[in-house]
Amino acid sequence: MSWAMTGTAMVTSVGRDRAACFEAFCRKESGVSPLRAFDPSKYRAKHAYEIDDRPPGGGDVPGRASSWLAGVVSAALADAAVELDGARVALLVGTGLRELRSLELWWADGEPFDAEALHFGRALRAVVPAGAPAATFSNACSASLFTLGLAADALALGQADVAVVAGTDAITESMFGLLDRVNVAPPEEVRPFDRGRKGVLMGDGAAAVVLEPAARAAERGRAPRAWLRGVGMSCDAHHVTAPHRDGIERAIRDAHERAGVAPADVDLVMVHGTGTVLNDETEALALRSVFGDARPAMTALKSMTGHTSGASGLVGLVTAIECLVHGRIPPTIGLDAPIAEAEALDFVVGAPRDAAPRVAQVDAFGFGGVNAVAVVERAA
Amino acid sequence: MSAPAPVVATGAALEVPGVASAAELLDASGPAPAAEFRPEEVLGRRGLRYKDRATRLALCASKRALLDAGLPAAAAERDDAESFGVVVASNLGNVDTVCRVVDQIRSGGVESTSPMDLPNASSNVVASSVAIWFGFGALNLTLCSGATSGADALHVAANALRAGRARRMLVVGVETTNEPVARLMRASAERWSPGARDVRVLDGAAAVVLERAGDADGRAAAVVEGYGWGPDVARSLRAAGAPAARPSLWLVPPAAYAPTADEIAAARSCWDGAAPARTVDVARAAGDAYGALGVLQCVLACEWLRAHPGDGVAATSGASWGDGAATVVVRGPRAGAGR
Numbered sequence: 001m002s003w004a005m006t007g008t009a010m011v012t013s014v015g016r017d018r019a020a021c022f023e024a025f026c027r028k029e030s031g032v033s034p035l036r037a038f039d040p041s042k043y044r045a046k047h048a049y050e051i052d053d054r055p056p057g058g059g060d061v062p063g064r065a066s067s068w069l070a071g072v073v074s075a076a077l078a079d080a081a082v083e084l085d086g087a088r089v090a091l092l093v094g095t096g097l098r099e100l101r102s103l104e105l106w107w108a109d110g111e112p113f114d115a116e117a118l119h120f121g122r123a124l125r126a127v128v129p130a131g132a133p134a135a136t137f138s139n140a141c142s143a144s145l146f147t148l149g150l151a152a153d154a155l156a157l158g159q160a161d162v163a164v165v166a167g168t169d170a171i172t173e174s175m176f177g178l179l180d181r182v183n184v185a186p187p188e189e190v191r192p193f194d195r196g197r198k199g200v201l202m203g204d205g206a207a208a209v210v211l212e213p214a215a216r217a218a219e220r221g222r223a224p225r226a227w228l229r230g231v232g233m234s235c236d237a238h239h240v241t242a243p244h245r246d247g248i249e250r251a252i253r254d255a256h257e258r259a260g261v262a263p264a265d266v267d268l269v270m271v272h273g274t275g276t277v278l279n280d281e282t283e284a285l286a287l288r289s290v291f292g293d294a295r296p297a298m299t300a301l302k303s304m305t306g307h308t309s310g311a312s313g314l315v316g317l318v319t320a321i322e323c324l325v326h327g328r329i330p331p332t333i334g335l336d337a338p339i340a341e342a343e344a345l346d347f348v349v350g351a352p353r354d355a356a357p358r359v360a361q362v363d364a365f366g367f368g369g370v371n372a373v374a375v376v377e378r379a380a
Numbered sequence: 381m382s383a384p385a386p387v388v389a390t391g392a393a394l395e396v397p398g399v400a401s402a403a404e405l406l407d408a409s410g411p412a413p414a415a416e417f418r419p420e421e422v423l424g425r426r427g428l429r430y431k432d433r434a435t436r437l438a439l440c441a442s443k444r445a446l447l448d449a450g451l452p453a454a455a456a457e458r459d460d461a462e463s464f465g466v467v468v469a470s471n472l473g474n475v476d477t478v479c480r481v482v483d484q485i486r487s488g489g490v491e492s493t494s495p496m497d498l499p500n501a502s503s504n505v506v507a508s509s510v511a512i513w514f515g516f517g518a519l520n521l522t523l524c525s526g527a528t529s530g531a532d533a534l535h536v537a538a539n540a541l542r543a544g545r546a547r548r549m550l551v552v553g554v555e556t557t558n559e560p561v562a563r564l565m566r567a568s569a570e571r572w573s574p575g576a577r578d579v580r581v582l583d584g585a586a587a588v589v590l591e592r593a594g595d596a597d598g599r600a601a602a603v604v605e606g607y608g609w610g611p612d613v614a615r616s617l618r619a620a621g622a623p624a625a626r627p628s629l630w631l632v633p634p635a636a637y638a639p640t641a642d643e644i645a646a647a648r649s650c651w652d653g654a655a656p657a658r659t660v661d662v663a664r665a666a667g668d669a670y671g672a673l674g675v676l677q678c679v680l681a682c683e684w685l686r687a688h689p690g691d692g693v694a695a696t697s698g699a700s701w702g703d704g705a706a707t708v709v710v711r712g713p714r715a716g717a718g719r
Binding site: 039041042043044096097098100103104106107108113114115116118119121122130131133134135136137138139140146149150153154156157159172173174175177178179180181182233234235236237238239240241247250366367368369370 | 384455461462465466471472475477478479481482483485486489490491493494495497498499501502503504505507508509511512514515516517518519520521522523524525526528532536539540542543545560563564565567568571572609610611670701702703704
């Protein structure tokens, strides 16, 4: 069963809205910059992919993840031109770090904060009708694709008329610092699948999708921007941070089975591609194992957005939809010499590729071995 | 629209230091005594070293619940790994790690942090640790939606079973208290309920094993009959179908908070004269279970149904800290269908 995605939105370090982001990706713009609000003297890594929206004069402000979330949800609803009054709405948010950044600013700098602000219910009350509870899933780097799958399940079970699914994440000092602590050498950029990669850097970002049953979209004369064919899920049950090939393969195959596609049907893969030694090797091997002789085009968006944690799944998915709509695939930047495991994979490099992908796969693999993979299809 | 496919609880257990059993919590009239937590007595000595307290509590409750369900606790003995999933409900679990790491970075830079804290900085560390410990390979979720998270987690897990994403689901609720949590809840009380005296947060975990009714083969302790969310207690009761279920027990959210007590009082008219014979506020004994409450209530409900087979229980959580309310209705299995 396919679900109509009638509205989408995103914001990242390279663009304030979906169109600006996609144009920037196709222009190979990187969102990396020197740290904007963290004290660089405390860290080895000096760069991140931050959204530049703090007031001038330095310092940081709480509530940014919440404000981006409200923004993308509003934008996706407007894009879908959907009437929510009287509808049963499922509202799910996937995040890796929720509002832990605001908790840090309260604890260390005395900014106002309370327990309710840790999750996104309050932030969303302003943009969705009363009576639509918001569920906040804190599910590491695959959170927003998990919520997409759960939303599709809720629609399939007849529990909601419309689903609004979103992801949002703002970089925290604690996560940035601990990732910095375990890197062998501090990276200056994210270079997925390149032999010279040094590891991951974090990014800010948010994205949202409106999901409806096909009949409902047709009834109100709204053509979907794309179709959601299915979301596969698995847990490695292996290690608290390192990925596991078997778990990743299970999630990919589960996605294909639910989508009713064979590997040869997939034209484009938006890889998870964090630029870490472990992820890239493991993901490359899993992709080769699943796809065999089939060679879908692949691209690693984190080379331009950094790792936007739980938001990254939906950022990848909204971008994949733009690829389907515009017939253009942004390249992976910084990929000069692919690792051996990735040599046989068809990465788009150098320039954006004009193509006509019909089916795209989006990968998201999170700390703790939480894996979610989505399959989407071009609308007409 | 047809009723959702029935889901049952086949195992239920808690790990609350100072509380020996769910029965004790149902009958308690005051706070449980402080007690030392010794996870090694339940889990063995190995593998706990870098795990935070919330994870240790969750692992203990999970093991007890698996054994209560008649299922293997050892990952190596598991033949259902790929079809067994996890949902954890917890709001405050890694607050202490995040605050401690920020302090370390601010005072001494990243060199003064420990790499062993990296997994604990991710809010899903409890769920992933449970999956690794017991070998659960199906979907793995962490809900941090505030005071209704526990009830929401039961609903999400039931949906996962109905959607064919798993055949068994472990649902765990856990909260713990420490200096940053205590300060956070004091700051929160100032905003939400200024009359609230020192907020006492649960230090404990509860776990429930859910399966589809057809798979339970005589192990069902309770049928999960309904779930409903509402902006307040009354609307959540109606959304869950609680009044029509005519439960004999109503588990309520922390009534020591004035706004919560007001909502509970306002909801009494929902029962249409068939008010439950017994109402229990587990916070009196265990403290505010916050995100874990819905799961803790489910464990208590299973205990109640042991003594009152065939009865119904309504479990309402939320209505605190600015959040809405959620009600779960559970019923004892039909005669001969359960244990």
